[in-house]
Amino acid sequence: MATFVIANGAAAMDSDVTIFFTFWGINVLRKAQPPRVSKGLLDRMFGMMMPKGPGKLRLSKMNMAGVGSMMMRYVMKTKNVMAPEELVAAARAAGIRLVVCSMSMDVMGIKKEELIDGIEIGGVGAYLGRAEQADMNLFI
Amino acid sequence: MATFVIANGAAAMDSDVTIFFTFWGINVLRKAQPPRVSKGLLDRMFGMMMPKGPGKLRLSKMNMAGVGSMMMRYVMKTKNVMAPEELVAAARAAGIRLVVCSMSMDVMGIKKEELIDGIEIGGVGAYLGRAEQADMNLFI
């Protein structure tokens, strides 16, 4: 949530924004209905245990077996705050670059076809190169 | 803890410091004895479940139903390290600006009267404007 609120805000203020996704963060970019891809057993297990896309994200605190997350979604809707999946869509519409860490994809056994369209794949070098040029750089 | 130790350190070195509080972070600025405010049911529930002020904070790890946090407080006291509520007081005394995210307040149903005096309220734009001028900018 914080990542996309800040990124969308910066894009609205005409900044060039790139978001790098590592490990659990990649789950936000997974398709809810991914195509079948060939995978080993462990990769398949990892994939099943992790949330698929922003619609499946849970609160970092007070999740309470999903009740807290449902409450939060309900509250955000009644107060006209964007849901996680709307924040992702807005980021893409605003031209924010979404780069996924290649090592994380490899470790978690996630293939590019399982992720939403329009993302890029990059390593730590790509991240550092981009961060060096930037005025602001947050680890969230 | 880390936020206030770093902020107070920077203020002691004559830097201008602003802390932005979002979501759970706002709890640190809640009054222990807030005035009665009119609220909907969900907002009231949220409010009851979250810690009120720095005196109620728990450790991020090894909390162990409060035993870890109590131990940590005891250890910090015997070693003359500032408690969370002293860190907040020191930050205010040092003139550090405390800005609370308006969207988070809205989502969590927290009113300004429930927060300690002297705080400001701002949106993501206020944060980005301030972060752009700053030499250092941490997401903690």
Add this chain to the structure above:
Amino acid sequence: MATFVIANGAAAMDSDVTIFFTFWGINVLRKAQPPRVSKGLLDRMFGMMMPKGPGKLRLSKMNMAGVGSMMMRYVMKTKNVMAPEELVAAARAAGIRLVVCSMSMDVMGIKKEELIDGIEIGGVGAYLGRAEQADMNLFI
């Protein structure tokens, strides 16, 4: 993991890198077999409950009483990704400065002899001084 992957990447790109370790982060620098040091009861309890060195680290999510961490280690090995202890060794070989927060050591009751060789000890002032000179500064 993220800290060392980014730090090692930056060192490989010829940047001067310093990592500051606070609170739980210090555990990564503890010797697996520390020498006996004289300690009070609470300090000893703290020391026993926390992981000793990178070989004992757990995943931030999906640890599942250690099964998730074991799986992750197995997966990383089969995919030729460096284990946490190899990342620490690589950081030291690359000349990355490892600075430990003196206040955290004090609160957690950790003595210098319990940490791996070649580390430095510094306070928040040392951190801020270094961060001010740096082009990039992450709180991870």
